[in-house]
Amino acid sequence: MRIDIITIFPDYFTPLELSLIGKARKSGILDIRLHDLRSWTHDRHHTVDDTPYGGGPGMVMKPQPWGEALDAVVGAAPDPVPRLILPTPSGVPFTQRHAARLAGEPWLVFACGRYEGIDSRVAVDAARRMPVEELSIGDYVLAGGESATLVMVETVSRLLPGVLGNTESAEQDSFAPGVMDDLVEGPVYTKPAEWRGQEVPPVLLSGHHGAVDRWRRDEALRRTARNRPELLRRMAPDRLDRRDREV
Numbered sequence: 001m002r003i004d005i006i007t008i009f010p011d012y013f014t015p016l017e018l019s020l021i022g023k024a025r026k027s028g029i030l031d032i033r034l035h036d037l038r039s040w041t042h043d044r045h046h047t048v049d050d051t052p053y054g055g056g057p058g059m060v061m062k063p064q065p066w067g068e069a070l071d072a073v074v075g076a077a078p079d080p081v082p083r084l085i086l087p088t089p090s091g092v093p094f095t096q097r098h099a100a101r102l103a104g105e106p107w108l109v110f111a112c113g114r115y116e117g118i119d120s121r122v123a124v125d126a127a128r129r130m131p132v133e134e135l136s137i138g139d140y141v142l143a144g145g146e147s148a149t150l151v152m153v154e155t156v157s158r159l160l161p162g163v164l165g166n167t168e169s170a171e172q173d174s175f176a177p178g179v180m181d182d183l184v185e186g187p188v189y190t191k192p193a194e195w196r197g198q199e200v201p202p203v204l205l206s207g208h209h210g211a212v213d214r215w216r217r218d219e220a221l222r223r224t225a226r227n228r229p230e231l232l233r234r235m236a237p238d239r240l241d242r243r244d245r246e247v
């Protein structure tokens with residue numbers, strides 16, 4: 001997968017040189033390219049923003065640098081056609097399902113907006129030659145799209161074949177579609193079996209895989225009911241079996 005990130009803070013993405021994603025880049029699974037939006041400004045001050053039409057506080061990112069940046073990064077007739085992701089608080093809530101869907105794309109381009117956002121004509125112009133998605137990572141205020149882009153790039157990248165080592169698997173993740181559905185993970189334990197007076201639940205030492213799986217699902221249901229009751233309420237009734245209902 002190719003991922004292009006256009007931003008005025010390229011250094012924000014040095015974490016993508018580390019750990020699993022860093023290894024995936026070195027092995028060629030991931031081709032992540034960073035672009036400084038200011039490369040497509042032509043004034044002495046490399047201006048990327050201006051005051052909003054209609055007045056109001058803050059600044060809006062100018063369309064011209066973005067238009068030229070997207071032209072340069074994407075080209076006139078790209079093959080394959082990339083999907084442009086616009087992180088924005090007013091976007092569609094980004095979930096693990098979006099991550100799974102985006103992990104199937106050959107090429108993603110992330111446009112990191114700062115300030116009050118990007119002139120809305122940029123998305124309209126881009127949509128003339130590629131699919132465009134406005135996505136939000138949550139209902140809180142960030143200073144810009146860089147953190148959201150880091151979150152989405154990490155969430156998508158770890159689903160790509162070969163990125164997670166064979167000791168880890170995405171299948172058992174919280175929210176993993178089809179397995180964990182909309183349940184959050186229950187508690188996890190490792191050695192030692194007793195620590196500061198706390199024993200690891202015996203079932204986990206029993207070697208009885210059926211009982212372990214049942215215990216894990218019970219604990220996932222309990223934790224979901226405690227921390228995320230809205231997830232249980234929205235689960236399709238057939239996703240909860242009789243045993244689940246006894247938890």
Ligand SMILES: O[C@H]1NC=Nc2cccc(F)c21
Binds near residue numbers: 136140141143
């Ligand atoms: O994910 C959003 N959540 C909250 N604030 C934001 C600010 C800029 C971009 C962005 F995606 C977001």
